[in-house]
Amino acid sequence: MRHNGMGDLVWHAEYFRLVAATSRDGQVTVVVPPSTRARDLLGHEPWVREVIDYDRRPRRSEGRRGRHSGLTGPLRFGAELACRQLDRMVLFSxxxxxxxxxxLRAGIGTRIGYGTTWLQRRLLTEGPRIALYQGPAVGLYHDATALAMAHGWCHGPVVPRLTVRPDAVHRMRERLQALPWPLHVMAIGASETYKQWGARRFTALATLLATRGHGVVLLGGPAETALSLEILSGLPQPLRRQVMALTDLPVPDSVAVLSLAQTCIGNDTGMSNIAAAVGTSTTIVLGPRPPLEHDPVHITLMQAPSLEDIRAEQVMQQVLQLRVSTGGTSPGPGARQAQSLRMV
Structure with missing residues (x-):
């Protein structure tokens, strides 16, 4: 998979697993860009033999040149693959x-892919081909589904699911135990500024939830540290003990936090997709962007002509409805985790 995001990886992971079921020893080598954090999200799965970084086009924010960039990049990458003696390649692109x-440089004899361009058709060895999704929603998940169905790996769309590392659950349950229940995670990160709901709105939502006696976690990476501090500083002082900022966690621990919460509210970001994939009811503040259709059970979309049109009060009402529909009497993160692990 050539796409760079953690959310992109989540959408494809179940189809990778289905390919593995038809592969030698029931395992596949997953080849994805390093920014997908596939080792952290999939490295513990029994169907993953190895994760290889395809480092061709780093995000501009990384400020570096990819190891497989340039005219000779494919040859360097092919040399890395050749020593692994891979039999088959499935290209989700x-x-x-x-x-x-x-x-070709690596000597991989069976090459399967979408077959949507003449050059792909020349280089692939097996069909069938698919037609790319042309609807109003984000198309990556639909295209991956079409390829899996065309090759008989599934008979319909497979909702993305991720498993949670038990050691990470143990660590995070202890870290979160001081927060009140129900617990809501806000996925405050965003890969692009136009996806960012903003500190003022997250502060307003955290205030509304904390005023009702709920616990809130502000979840992001190191890049969101300043944003989390801005949100915390905007809260009334008596409510700050109910809100915790976590921007220093390794990815497995962030996944565990999402699995322990009752709901997740976030930008259109990888963490929001991960939350749904571990069974947590998730509200994505999407604004005017194309809808996501990969998990209609766990994901609710907040859409509007602009992100600024989505008010914290509207999001809170949606979150409270989700709390009622998923059962709001659970005693805390431990019980929530038992439910999550059964779901995945």
């Missing part, structure tokens, strides 16, 4: 050239 050139 409509972009044909560089990855397939690398696979």
């Amino acid at each position: 409509d972009r044909p050239g560089r990855t397939l050139v690398a696979c």
